[in-house]
Amino acid sequence: MLDTQHPLLVIGGGNMAQAMISGWLNSGFITAEALCVVDRHPECIEAMQKQWGFAVADAMDAFKDRAFAMVMLAVKPQIVSQVLPELTEHFASANPLITSVAAGVPIAVYEKGSWPDAAVCRIMPNTPAAVGEGMSMAAYNAHCTEAHKSLVQSACESFGAYTQVDEDDLHTGTAVAGSxxxxxxxxxxxxxxxxxxxxxxxxxxxxxxxxxxxxxxxxxxxxxxxxxxxxxxxxxxxxxxxxxxxxxxxxxxxxxxxxxxxxxxxxxxxxxx
Ligand SMILES: NC(=O)c1ccc[n+]([C@@H]2O[C@H](COP(=O)([O-])OP(=O)(O)OC[C@H]3O[C@@H](n4cnc5c(N)ncnc54)[C@H](OP(=O)(O)O)[C@@H]3O)[C@@H](O)[C@H]2O)c1
Incomplete structure (x- = not known):
């Protein structure tokens, strides 16, 4: 469960993040108090931020004192490796579940770029998530527990349908449902x-x-x-x-x-x- 003691950090507040965030808030999966968003252009999510009142910042260090239970990377695939060192510096001690929607970036990249034994989950959603009709597939590394999987399933089902797949099948899933x-x-x-x-x-x-x-x-x-x-x-x-x-x-x-x-x-x- 995510709550103010176990909050969620979203990195990247663009199209996909906004679709997921509206699903989470509208369904009650998370409250605004338990949600923080980082985007280097915070104005891109200003309208939603004003409507719901969650915290937004232009850099991760603004939230360095919070112990996140889950982090969602919603930046472009080529940005992922730039973001991981800062993520590790500020948040490794709380050992959050790392989730990412970046297309094509393998779990091994997150494992290599973060801390030892980090739990990593790749999710491939699609933009109908914005109206609660998304299709999400998720693949997990060996450090993910049943509790992590159940959390991700609830997060995805708050904006549509969900299925777990092997990481290799994410390529086909991306081609069929992501695109x-x-x-x-x-x-x-x-x-x-x-x-x-x-x-x-x-x-x-x-x-x-x-x-x-x-x-x-x-x-x-x-x-x-x-x-x-x-x-x-x-x-x-x-x-x-x-x-x-x-x-x-x-x-x-x-x-x-x-x-x-x-x-x-x-x-x-x-x-x-
Ligand atoms: N859109 C889809 O249908 C879809 C479906 C499935 C998965 N995805 C995945 O979702 C991810 C995001 O896609 P999107 O369409 O939402 O992209 P987007 O609209 O470009 O959003 C990404 C946001 O992250 C910001 N950003 C870049 N570097 C950052 C950093 N270091 N720290 C904080 N924020 C940063 C970007 O700012 P700048 O503009 O300055 O770079 C942009 O505002 C991609 O990896 C994509 O593969 C998308």
């Missing part, structure tokens, strides 16, 4: 543009597309049927869906998506090297 919202947004952009070119206005087109994507995802999650069966159930012989799907299926979407996922996975592996 995934961008693929879906791109498809939505295309559908909206098609709907508009067929005569709908932008607001109508956006409503039709966003609600259809949301409805299809909710329907698929609520059903035990294979997704392919749900598709077949919509596809009456010789009907409108069949006519549309015949065009979509001859575009070899499967190969395009395989290339998409492989490219994102390769990039994740490159970042880890």
């Amino acid at each position: 995934g919202p961008a693929y879906i947004f791109y498809l939505m952009e295309q559908l909206i543009s098609c709907a508009m070119s067929e005569g709908l206005d932008e607001a109508q087109a956006r409503l039709l597309v966003t609600q259809t994507v949301k409805g299809a995802a909710s329907f698929a999650q609520a059903s035990d049927l294979p997704i392919s069966q749900l598709r077949k159930n919509v596809t009456s012989p010789n009907g409108t869906t069949q006519a549309g799907l015949e065009q979509l299926m001859c575009a070899d979407l499967e190969q395009i998506l395989q290339r998409t996922i492989r490219a994102a996975k390769t990039r994740s592996e490159e970042l880890a090297a």
Whole structure:
């Protein structure tokens, strides 16, 4: 449990941090009194800070007297190794659980850059966390206890769904779910543009597309049927869906998506090297 005696430090207050912080505060996973945020541009999180009243500083030493139970690194991957020496200098004595959402940075980097026997967890969330619909995967090192895992699971479930994976599978998870919202947004952009070119206005087109994507995802999650069966159930012989799907299926979407996922996975592996 996190509380004022066992607080949480977030390093980096950008897009991903803000999505997670709103999930934590809105769900009651943490109170503002138990949350501290460091960003070298504190103004980037000023609106949230004013709304909730958590502590924000532009450098870690502002919080050096607090014994954090958990630290969340939410900086860009290339910044991680710069941050670890300062983290160790100020906070190693309290031995907080080190968690990080930095894409591709291996657990070994945190182990090498922090203190002996540090508990380290890599989390790969995605930005729908901002509306409580995130998808997070977590991988742990050998020093993480069941209590650490349960804490991370609660943190992730406060902004969506959670699953534990082996560290190697984070590359695939990053390619599918971390980057995934961008693929879906791109498809939505295309559908909206098609709907508009067929005569709908932008607001109508956006409503039709966003609600259809949301409805299809909710329907698929609520059903035990294979997704392919749900598709077949919509596809009456010789009907409108069949006519549309015949065009979509001859575009070899499967190969395009395989290339998409492989490219994102390769990039994740490159970042880890
Ligand atoms: N966005 C996503 O969809 C997503 C999904 C999953 C995982 N992630 C991971 O989340 C991490 C953050 O991504 P983001 O999109 O939130 O990035 P971001 O918006 O750039 O946020 C990072 C913030 O950290 C600040 N910062 C840099 N160095 C710092 C330091 N030494 N101390 C304190 N703050 C520092 C940055 O300031 P400057 O602008 O000055 O550098 C920036 O404000 C990345 O590692 C990414 O791989 C992102």
